[in-house]
Amino acid sequence: MLVSVYAVVHGWFNFLWFSNVALLGGLLAAWLESRRIASMMLVAVVLLELGWVLDFLLSMAVWGWAPLGVVHYMFNPEIPLFVRLLSLYHLPLPFVLIWMVWRLGYDPRAWRYMVGLGWVILLLTFALADADNNVNWVLGPGGQVQEWMHPVAWLAVVMAVCSGVWWLTHLLSAWLLPQRSIARCGRAW
Template structure:
C-alpha cells in the first residue's frame, strides 16, 4: 500500500477549519473586525495556512509569537478559577454579559499551544520565524496604538476590544502612567522581542534540531512498494 507524503492528518485539517468557520463570524459579530488584530487571532490564521499548505514558516511564526503568552493566559485563567487575580487577562471569561458559547470559543487559547507544538514537531521549525513574526507583531502594535481605541475608551458595545495587544498598558480600564505613552510603546515592543520571542525561538530551534528526520517522499513510496510485496 502506498503512503502519502502528507505530514498532517486530514481530520485535523477539517476540524481546525470547521472551528474557524464557526469562530470567525461569531467573533466578527460580537467583537468587531478589530478583534482579529490580536496576536492570538493572527496566529490562528497562520496555523490555518500551515495546516493546509504544510509549510513550516507560518506555524513557526505563530509558535514564536504566542506560545509563552498563551501559557500565561492558561495560568491566569486557572488563577481566576481559584479566586486569585494574576494578570486579569482572562477576566472576560467570567463576564456573565457574554454568552457561554462565546466564552467557550475562547478556550482555543488553552489548546492552541499544544497544536502549535504538534505542528512544529511534524513540519519542523523555520528559523526565519523570529524576524517574520517580530515584523508582524510590531506592525500590529503600531496599528493598535495609532488607530484603535486606547485603554479606558468607552465603546458603544462593551464587548468591542480596547487596548489591543496591551499597547497602552496591562489594564484595559485605564492607560499606564509610569511612562510616557510613546516610550511605553517602544519599551513594550522591545520587551516582546527580548522576553517572549527570542527565548521561544532558541528553545524551538534547539528542540526542532532533535526532531527525527522525516523520510523523503520517494523513500515513502519505495517503502510502501516493499510492504506491498
C-alpha cells in the same frame, strides 16, 4: 463560526490580538503545510498562550480568581457565555502549534519574520486603539490605559518586551524542536 461571532461581538479590530493572529495563521500554516508560518505563529504566542492556560486553570481551581489577570474576561457575565466558550481555543492553541512545528520542523528564520510582522501589528493597533479597545495592551498593561509615560514610549516598551519574548521562544524552539531540511519536509514557506 468563531470569526463571524467575534466580528459581530468584538468587531474586526479584535483580530489584531496576537492570539487571534496565531489562531488564523496556524490554520493557514496547517492548510499550506508551511513550517515558516507555523514557526512564526509558535514564536508569536506559545509562551504567552501557556501563561493564559496556566491562568485559566488556576482560576478554575480557585473559583474565578485569575492570578495572572489575563483571563478575567472569561468570568465576565456581561460577555455572552457562548462567546466566552469560543475563547477556550486558547487552551489547545499552544499545544497544536507545538505539535505542528514538531511535525513540520522549526524554521530558525521565523523569529525575524515574526518581529517584522509583530511590529507592524503593534504599530497598527497603536494607531487604531482607544481606551475601550486596548488590543495587545499597546496603551497600557492589563487593558488599562497607562499614564505614567508618553504613549509612544510605552509602545516602545511593548515592542521591546514582545521582541524579547519572541527571541526567547525562538531560542527554546531552536533547541527543543527539530529543524527539518526542505527536502524532507516539503514546503519551506
